[in-house]
Amino acid sequence: MSDMQIKKSSTVYDAIVVGSGAGGGMAGYVLAHGGLKVLMLEAGPWWDPAKDSMQLKMPYESARRGAGTTRAFGDFDAAFGGWDLDGEPYTTKDKTEFNWFRSRMLGGRTNHWGRISLRMGPNDFKSHHIDGLTDDWPITYDEVKPYYDKVDRMIGVYGTKENLENEPDGIFLPPPKPRLNELFIKKGAVKAGVKVIAGRGSVLTEALPGNKDRGACFFCGQCGRGCKIYGDFSASSCLVIPAMKTGNLKVIPNAMVREVLTNKEGLATGVSYVSKDDMQEYQVNAKIVILGASACESARLLLNSKSAQHPGGLANSSGVVGKYLHDSTGASLGGFLPQLMDRKRYNEDGVGSVHIYSPWWLDNKKLDFPRGYHIEYGGGMRMPGYGFMNGIQSKNGLVPGKDGKMKEAGGFGADLKNDYRRFYGTSVGMAGRGTAIAREDNYCEIDDKVVDKYGIPVLKFHYKWTDAEIKQAKHMSETFQEMMHQMGGIITSKIEGPETNYGLEAPGRIIHEVGTIRMGDDPKKSALNKWCQAHDCKNLFVVDAAPFVQQGDKNATWTILALSMRTSEYILSQRQKLNV
Amino acid sequence: MNRRDSLKALGLTTLSTAVLLDACKPKTGEETGSEASAATPEAGRQQWEVDREKKLMADKYFTDHEMATITVLGDIIIPKDEKSGSASDAKVPEFIEFIVKDIPEHQLPMRGGLKWLDMQCFNRYNKSFVDCSHDQQIEMVTEIAYPAKAKPEMAQGVAFFNRMRDLTASGFFTSKIGIADIGYMGNTPTKWTGVPDDVLKQYGMENV
Numbered sequence: 129m130s131d132m133q134i135k136k137s138s139t140v141y142d143a144i145v146v147g148s149g150a151g152g153g154m155a156g157y158v159l160a161h162g163g164l165k166v167l168m169l170e171a172g173p174w175w176d177p178a179k180d181s182m183q184l185k186m187p188y189e190s191a192r193r194g195a196g197t198t199r200a201f202g203d204f205d206a207a208f209g210g211w212d213l214d215g216e217p218y219t220t221k222d223k224t225e226f227n228w229f230r231s232r233m234l235g236g237r238t239n240h241w242g243r244i245s246l247r248m249g250p251n252d253f254k255s256h257h258i259d260g261l262t263d264d265w266p267i268t269y270d271e272v273k274p275y276y277d278k279v280d281r282m283i284g285v286y287g288t289k290e291n292l293e294n295e296p297d298g299i300f301l302p303p304p305k306p307r308l309n310e311l312f313i314k315k316g317a318v319k320a321g322v323k324v325i326a327g328r329g330s331v332l333t334e335a336l337p338g339n340k341d342r343g344a345c346f347f348c349g350q351c352g353r354g355c356k357i358y359g360d361f362s363a364s365s366c367l368v369i370p371a372m373k374t375g376n377l378k379v380i381p382n383a384m385v386r387e388v389l390t391n392k393e394g395l396a397t398g399v400s401y402v403s404k405d406d407m408q409e410y411q412v413n414a415k416i417v418i419l420g421a422s423a424c425e426s427a428r429l430l431l432n433s434k435s436a437q438h439p440g441g442l443a444n445s446s447g448v449v450g451k452y453l454h455d456s457t458g459a460s461l462g463g464f465l466p467q468l469m470d471r472k473r474y475n476e477d478g479v480g481s482v483h484i485y486s487p488w489w490l491d492n493k494k495l496d497f498p499r500g501y502h503i504e505y506g507g508g509m510r511m512p513g514y515g516f517m518n519g520i521q522s523k524n525g526l527v528p529g530k531d532g533k534m535k536e537a538g539g540f541g542a543d544l545k546n547d548y549r550r551f552y553g554t555s556v557g558m559a560g561r562g563t564a565i566a567r568e569d570n571y572c573e574i575d576d577k578v579v580d581k582y583g584i585p586v587l588k589f590h591y592k593w594t595d596a597e598i599k600q601a602k603h604m605s606e607t608f609q610e611m612m613h614q615m616g617g618i619i620t621s622k623i624e625g626p627e628t629n630y631g632l633e634a635p636g637r638i639i640h641e642v643g644t645i646r647m648g649d650d651p652k653k654s655a656l657n658k659w660c661q662a663h664d665c666k667n668l669f670v671v672d673a674a675p676f677v678q679q680g681d682k683n684a685t686w687t688i689l690a691l692s693m694r695t696s697e698y699i700l701s702q703r704q705k706l707n708v
Numbered sequence: 709m710n711r712r713d714s715l716k717a718l719g720l721t722t723l724s725t726a727v728l729l730d731a732c733k734p735k736t737g738e739e740t741g742s743e744a745s746a747a748t749p750e751a752g753r754q755q756w757e758v759d760r761e762k763k764l765m766a767d768k769y770f771t772d773h774e775m776a777t778i779t780v781l782g783d784i785i786i787p788k789d790e791k792s793g794s795a796s797d798a799k800v801p802e803f804i805e806f807i808v809k810d811i812p813e814h815q816l817p818m819r820g821g822l823k824w825l826d827m828q829c830f831n832r833y834n835k836s837f838v839d840c841s842h843d844q845q846i847e848m849v850t851e852i853a854y855p856a857k858a859k860p861e862m863a864q865g866v867a868f869f870n871r872m873r874d875l876t877a878s879g880f881f882t883s884k885i886g887i888a889d890i891g892y893m894g895n896t897p898t899k900w901t902g903v904p905d906d907v908l909k910q911y912g913m914e915n916v
Contacts, residue, residue: 173754178717180752184895187882191761192810193803194882198757208754305902311913335710343714346897354752357714472907473891478900511895512881514807518874521855538854540785540873548877552890 134400134409141167142708143699144399144414146385146429149236150685151671151692152420153363153371158696160376164708167412168368169383169401171421172208172232175239177354177365181206184348184356187513194513200229202513206239206354206362207231215581219588226589227636228424234381235364236422237639238685240352243360243481244504245285245330245686247276249294252680259498261565261596262678266649266658269296275690275697283361283689284336286479287328294680295487301333304347304483307476309507309556312465314484316615322503322607323489329481330361330686341370349510351480360480383410386584387433388417388668394437396668402582415708416667416699419645420692423674424453424572427644428587430655431574443655443662449645450573452566453591454679456640457501458633459601460559461608463619466527468554476509488681497599501562501681503607509553517548519620524551526618556617560604563681564597566643570635591635601632640684645674660695667706671695715897764809770819776838777822778804778872784849785876792889795880803879814871821868828865 142164145152156168177183182204187193190203197203200210209231218228231237250269255262273296279285280299287300303326306314317324331351335344342365343357351360358365371377382404389397389411398413419426427450433442441449488500524547525537539547575588605623612619624631635641648654651663660675662668671692673684699706709717750758770778782795782804795801808814825848826836833844840848852858852865853873880886908914 175752182752184718186884186887186895188884188887191765191806193807193878195807195811197810198760214756304900306916308903308907308911308913311903311908311911311916315913315916340709343709343717344711346711346714346718347900348895348897350895357709357717359714467911472904472910473893474904474907475893475896475898476900476903477894477898509892509894511892512887512890514878514882515874516878516881518878519870520873520877521870525856536854537856538870538873540849540853541787542789544873545786545789548881549890552892 132409134411136411137413139413141165141412141414143167143416143418144169144412145418145420145671146399147171147236147420147422147425147672148234148368148379149231149363149420149422149672150238150688151673152418153235153238153367154689154692155418155420155669155671155696156377157367157371158693159699160371160374162696162700164376164700166371166377167414168377168379169385169399169412170234170379170381171384171404172234172381174379174381175206175208175233175235175354175364176369177206177239177358177362178356181354181356183350183353187511192514195515201240201352204350204353206352207237208233216586217578217580218586219575219578221588221590222592224589224591225634226591227634228587228589228641229636229639230422230425234368234379235362238361238363239354241685242504242683243329243331243351243479244485244683245328245361245481246502246682247296247298247690248272248680248682248687249296251294252678252682255678255680259492261498263566263648265677266647266654272687272690272694275694276686278693279686279689283330283366284332285328285330285686286326286333288326290325290487292487298328300328301336303327304333304479306483307478307508308471309465309468309554310484310505312467312615312617313505313556313558313611316611316617317486319614320607320610321489322486322611324484324486327482327485329479331479331481332359333479342366345479347477347479349477349480384582384584385421385429386582388419388429388442390433390435390437390442390665392437394435394665396442396665416669416706418669418671419674420671422672423641423644423676424587426670426672426674427572428574430645432585438664443645443664443668445664446652446655448653449655451568451571452643452646452677453570453572453589453641454564454566454643455635456638456679456681456683457562457564457597457600458559458638459604459624459631460557460621461605461612461619461623461631462555462557462621463612463617464523464551464554465556465615465617466554467616469527469550470530471509471553473509473553477511495603497603498565498596499563499600499681501560501600501604503604504559504561505557506559507556517551520544520547520551522620523618556612556615558608558611560601560608561638561640561681561683562597562600562604563679564635565594566646566678567594572644589636593629593632593635598629598632602630605630640673640679642673642676642679642684645670646677647675648677659698660691661698669695669699718897764806767809768805769809769815770805773836773838774819774822775801775805777825777836780838780845781849781872782876782879784845785873786880793885795876798880798883798885800876800879800883803883804875807875807878814875817868817871821865821871824864824868
């Protein structure tokens, strides 16, 4: 024990950024380009898609054929981490079922994400007027729009101009054309009264104007593995690595931040971290501390940063840190299109994000639940992997054979082998992603009895779905069934009933968790001001999804990027006041 | 980055992309046995993943008798036909040996199911499954291969066979032989321009 010491650096950086994902990456990019000396701490290893991606590997190059044994989304998936990390537990209370996905690696969860890049709309930022259930953001869509525009130009996103009120158009590259099963979906959706438009994804379907470092997509459909030519958005390829080229950004990987350090005035002076490489403790100093560790991890950091000036945790005089945690609702349905049996083979990998999607299309005044959801679609002639056509016995008795006669389900031999061929590429899947209401009593807090292997107190979650989310899931299920019916599809997944909340996924499963360090104008009801600057600590900022007041049914990443850019530009404009 | 640079970054040139692409790939899978992928730590793999896989490769789960049974069953499920080889040609038994170590939930149902099958065959034919004649094997498998019409007392066998069928399909259609058979044509640089015209026409989707 006598050899334990804390290694203190004498360097004072202009800013320390904790985390290298969408929020941290963007802050590092903007500040380094703005001339600040920035130190970025990442809890996982260095990971550059150009070298580390499993792109273009065939299933037989994995002993487990791509199964998700060691990586939740399969052996080729980019994410290091998952739902459970060795030595880094989290706990729950009151029978909460909450799952927390963490990617410990450069770029964080932007490595494996679906690249679905939706802007929040005017009614997402200001939603109180709709039904009184939610709080307004302190900012409007119009205030964020210029940053969404800049993110679009800088990173690239495909889509189509639709002029929909709450689905703002961006500056779009051309979208990929629909696959065959998606044309059937489109046709069926129209009959079911569901709107379908081109997907919106951060994949370079064409070369990005003005960018020489990134290649245009070559359509392997494997964005989730990371792209060796940087043809899609990940924080490493598009933000962190370019920012390092300015000479102003230093990245320390495998640095697990323990707490934010403050002085007697209550201002942040730096952070302490444990290095996973040598298990030694370090302290580093900066004039500004910026948290982008993910909504829950950043809340954990603040709650673990207690001092005489900040007895309830840093930036938490309001007591809101950890509260208002919300993740998108999610429910899904799968089946197949018998019309597509024995279909012609060709390469339809396309892009690794959605080719089509359905923005929310209904009026809640006529519905028994608040707010809405969008629908993402899948299926087609995908690369075979572990689990390929599992459960064919639940399919091959449902349709006539080539001879027109019905067959007994299941089987073996040449006939079964032929069935696999017949059914290949007929699958169709749909998944809803909806607005969950941010509630004060859905929260994470510090577990006072449990620490992780670094001795850092862990999070304990309390989260309950309510009628609002459950009825939304019921509506998803009914809509999906109607669409499948209208497109002539056959449902093979189980139709869930009230006993399983109509298939509503447990909170956390959709990996859109936000809201734990929310912004607002009132310091009694929020932790951050409208620039994501702590009310209680003017040189502390949060740039991940924690500042979200209320998520719409839009995936969070594009808004994280826009807000982080906005906060970072604010920091540059306030350099004198912030003493950097 | 232009297209030529992109292909270079992928280790390809614009010349005969597909051929080179194939040549660039490490020889793993069927030709050298799937062990090859664990032999050397590779970029993008965490050390614990590499170590874990090495250990699994060194362990042996199934007995020789069990492996022989799996081999016969696999080839009954996916036999050689005019288009492609059998499950064992695609090294499905080796895949199953690995995957039950990798995903231990498979172990008990597989081991118990194989034993259940042998006991059924002893009771019927006084022989273990592999020692039965081909006709006897088919007769036995037929009892458990059709979930809806199987007799209630065959339910455990049906559950086992469903699992065995799934694992066989997974192993076969993820092999080189199986991918060629199923006709997956992707995983190669291309330009996606939408559904081919003849296919649009076939399904009347020209105007959707």
